[in-house]
Amino acid sequence: MDEQAKNQSHNATGNVSSNAYIDSSKADRAVWLMKCPPAVSRRLRTPPSDGLDPSRPVAKVIVSIDPLNSNDDDSHPEFTMELAEAESGHPKCYAVDMNKDFIPMSVFSESPQGKLSVEGKILNKFDMRPHNQNLELYGKICRERTNKYMVKNRQIQVIENDRGAHMMPMPGMVTFSTAAPTEKKKAPAKTTETKRTRRDRGEMEEILFKLFERQSNWSLRLLIQETDQPEQFLKDILKELCVYNNKGTNQGTYELKPEYRRSGN
The missing domain is CATH 1.10.10.10 (Winged helix-like DNA-binding domain superfamily/Winged helix DNA-binding domain)
Structure with missing residues (x-):
């Protein structure tokens, strides 16, 4: 890495020494960028709760290819992800849409010691959505989540002073007038001739x-x-x-x- 790249590394992290380098040994490794719901993200990072081998896959990706159109440039394989274990009330099967039209990007990581590494270059970008067979369940989850955030939590506080001292307005806040209503002021006549230029x-x-x-x-x-x-x-x-x-x-x-x-x- 040249001196300019080394300085850029120092400016990006802010806490890396001037003689630090970025490990680029994996820079050409192809990786996927996937956008997924929070429930799926939590499940992918959490080990299984059934007591089985924690190293077993938490999900599997099924690739479907039409052999009749496999050589067609407009034909794309279909991806489906199935979770080994889903959160309660959430679907296990999701459709994954591939998209190659995005700005070239790379994945970086930083170790606890401050070492920076290039983990790979993003080859494909994926957007996850509930599979067609789970649309009804996912719609129910979205409605419940919306209703939950629309509920206003009200609090009731008992006022010990029953004479209403806490409810009386502070001096200067409210003024009362017992005088008879005064006659409504008449709007001043417009002096249109003097105002027109x-x-x-x-x-x-x-x-x-x-x-x-x-x-x-x-x-x-x-x-x-x-x-x-x-x-x-x-x-x-x-x-x-x-x-x-x-x-x-x-x-x-x-x-x-x-x-x-x-x-x-």
Whole structure:
């Protein structure tokens, strides 16, 4: 290992001496990465409880291959894991889905003495799920687990002081008023004219032309709402660009003078 790799090893662990090396003798060994439920993980790490040989396998993996499609590139073998012993109420049989589309990774280990080793290179990644024959059982486990975490643990505490001293609010927390309800304050009148700011006249004319493209007739009130301009300022522009309808179906509205209308309007 070169000096740069040695420094990287020291930076990664933080407690390895500067002359420590990573054992890479097993770097090319193929290993599997498997994602499994917590119940399966606990069972794989726990020796059998039936008093038999603790070195016997805790699970077996069954590989199923279709001989008719074994040479097909799209054909993948099917994996099934059966536990020798499962936790109470949990299934023993699981389907294992293989996936080769993942970022290349390696497995590292660290001994109690701080020695780092490469245990192998991940060849395949597996995701474990309950086998089809155990879906009903696994669904029941999931429902029970959800219901368990939804239950709120309530505690009842008996208050010895029956005079309610502990229930009285602290000073300043609550104020009581026995006075008659006061008259509701009236909202201040809006001073719309003083709050509205005039736009540039040319810009305002362009806005009005676009509004009259949307619809041909507008009342003054709606134009003020759309443009947010002072009423008198808006009236002066409308006087030059529009005709006010005193009667007819469009009484009380403005429409553009013929010379300002676009063809088709």
